[in-house]
């Protein structure tokens with residue numbers, strides 16, 4: 001039989017993709033994070049809509065293979081789940097619950113009360129009674145719907161300033177400083193079978209940590225349930241604050257609650273506020289400087305990042321009795337929020353899997369911490 005040249009190309013393409021499929025099933029030889037750390041803590045990842053709906057081919061096999069906990073990156077935030085006063089949109093959140101059940105993963109729902117990503121109708125609400133009504137209705141409706149279906153809630157997210165005082169959010173302004181205790185009280189009532197957490201970034205830093213400790217003690221003193229605290233963990237690969245992290249694990253665990261690392265990523269790019277670089281960030285030269293690894297991550301940076309991840313996981317293992325979960329903020333480098341923040345359109349490499357969803361040097365260095 002005569003094969004036309006075009007058909008020929010098609011056959012080659014087909015056999016290449018079959019070969020690729022073979023390669024990815026061979027990936028089952030890759031160690032599994034959730035297996036390796038199964039006696040230590042849950043290993044989580046944040047999922048976007050594509051991934052929840054299993055439309056991102058790179059993550060369909062990888063996520064259930066590597067992770068036993070999932071956090072919705074955006075779909076359970078206020079603006080999305082309650083876009084109007086009487087308008088709730090549970091579609092993708094429900095899909096996440098089904099997805100997690102199918103793969104035997106725990107859902108950490110994120111998040112009930114946060115100053116950011118609020119629905120437009122309530123952003124500029126002036127009337128304190130209306131804010132109170134929104135607050136009660138939002139927590140009660142959303143938390144009760146998922147009680148027994150999600151494992152835990154980030155009840156309040158990012159309520160603190162860097163100096164440990166309360167952030168001047170619409171909730172503080174209209175409801176007063178007891179609003180956090182009230183959020184946990186409402187969540188406890190609506191979701192009696194769900195763990196309740198406080199989540200924030202930089203709470204490993206001494207002043208902010210002290211604010212978080214005071215907040216947690218206040219909730220406990222009111223006789224309201226709080227089960228854990230999430231240290232987000234958005235750090236840079238070359239400045240991970242190891243000492244402060246260790247001090248925080250000890251201090252939070254001493255409050256009798258779970259400690260978690262909930263949004264871990266170690267970015268490798270300069271930030272506009274890193275020293276002098278801020279000044280040049282508006283020039284063409286500056287832009288190149290701010291986005292130096294568009295083609296690939298240099299081996300030296302990959303190695304330093306791998307070392308930083310290994311140091312962190314060694315610390316987490318030391319405190320595995322206190323730490324219940326470590327969640328990465330995203331599955332793979334290509335979908336990380338850090339490609340778009342604080343400067344849009346950059347190429348960052350903060351996670352354990354690369355843009356082809358293959359394990360990086362940092363992945364293997366994390367796995368190795370269990371062998372030491």
Ligand code: 9MR
Pocket residue numbers: 073074116117157232263337
């Ligand atoms: O990763 C999230 C990104 O897709 C959203 O655009 C952003 C909106 O504010 O929120 C990101 O996730 C944040 C998380 O919900 C709370 N802590 C900080 C995270 C990174 O900004």
